[in-house]
Amino acid sequence: MNTILVTGATGFLGGAVTVNLLKKRENNRLLLLVRGDSPSEGLTRLQGNLAKFGVDASLLNTLTAENILIGDLAEPERFTDDARLDAVTHVMNCAAVASFGTNPYIWKVNVEGTFQFARRMSLVSGLKRFIHVGTAMSCAPEANTLVTESELNTLRDQHIVEYTWSKATVEKMMTESLPNLPLVIARPSIVVGHSDHGCTPSPSIFWVFRMALTLGKFMCELEDRIDVVPVDYCADALELLLTAENVDKSIIHISAGLHSSVTFAEIDKAMAKASGQIPVAETYQKVNYRELAESKKSFSSLFGPCNERIVLRAMNLYGHFSKLNVVFSNDKLLELGMPPSSKFTDYLHRCVTSTKDATIAELMEVDFK
Incomplete structure (x- = not known):
């Protein structure tokens, strides 16, 4: 049985991923990083977010305070000494300050805190995979192109917002400084709505x-053209990447591609x-x-x-x-057996x-x- 640590489970994409994993709980132990003053408070916040995805109360109630790891990537030192981390086999790192504003925590969470967390997990001997969720815009794409999955080197002035620059920076830091981390960088394109629930989980974008x-x-x-995918498709793809064999341990787009943009x-x-x-x-x-x-x-x-x-x-x-x-190539994902996304x-x-x-x-x- 796998022990899966999910960060960002009270968010949009992290919530969708957690819903998927919760439905297959007989194969997984879940440890969910949640902000809060206590595990019970964190559990309440988590269940409230997952309910937006139409999850039955009976399934939500299978989660207990034991599934909650209280912590915040803004202060990773407060949770990285928890002994439960040493039993983790897979990490799904969805947590981030995903703001196009000037939030002062963007760098603190997306770069400094994320790197400290990744460094801690690189010391876990049984860790099989660390999925880091970035954004396809991290490559600062050139206009009017089909963007391939190969770019790690960009400069600050190529980025329109601090958010994408922060994501590009931490990807490069982890790749170059943590050789023992079984890292897979997943870069979703533009995630908008849910195939079944529309914008009820989040109206983002x-x-x-x-x-x-x-x-x-x-x-x-x-x-x-614009490359948009629904959050549930993105969650399905991330779930596939978590355990699929022969995954390219570099950059993989989760995108609409030429077929569905x-x-x-x-x-x-x-x-x-x-x-x-x-x-x-x-x-x-x-x-x-x-x-x-x-x-x-x-x-x-x-x-x-x-x-x-x-x-x-x-x-x-x-x-x-x-x-x-721009359209983001999704060849690697399709080669792993993932079907094309529905169209926006x-x-x-x-x-x-x-x-x-x-x-x-x-x-x-x-x-x-």
Whole structure:
């Protein structure tokens, strides 16, 4: 039986992974790193997050305080001396400050704390695999390309946000400084929604599409492609990588690839159909940031009560990503037997339904914490 340590189980992707592992608990012992003052408090937070994925209460109640390792990657020294770590056979490291804001903990958690944690786990003699979840954007991709799974060397000025730079940095540190760590770097592309539950688990990034199409203008062309996968597909892929044989111990994309990536025009049509509106294609304008800023007086009427400065900053950041027009190769994952992802447009209607009563300002809070 494997003993699997999951970090980030109270988050979006980590929660989806934990749901998968919990359903196969007869084959796994689970140890879940959770922030909190006590195991019972951590368990309550964890169960609340997993419930968003539609998990039955009877299954949630199989988790106990014994499954909880209280700790925080911001302060790894507070949990890395726990003797239970020495029995871990597999690590699924999903924890991170996944913010496109200026959160001061980005570097402390994503680089310093993550590296200290990985170094501690590299000393565990029975550790078979350490899956580190990064982001496909860590490679600072060149626009209009099919991005392959090979890049570890980037510079700070190539990165639009501190988050992707932090992920790239810790990947390089672990690869170069921890030769005994059985490291696999998994880089998901853009994770949006859930195939069955829409944005109920998290509205992360979905609001960007809603915002741009509501405004009728953005920094990309409608024919530009974007590589989006649902969180449950990403979790399934991570579960496969955890124990699959012959896994390339370097970088593996979890992405839509050429088969399942979609254009913004396709998203526009699917969004209009789901919301009962007319596609914006005929009136859509590709604009620059200055032109977006000129529209700020209309933000409150279009998006609901909002902070215009934060909305503009979000538009600038996500606008740069949107106009990259990149697709991430998923050849390695497919070779391991993983089926292609569903398309974003296949389940987008569930994202629309699950967010219809929320304002854009409310939805975007998760990405600017």
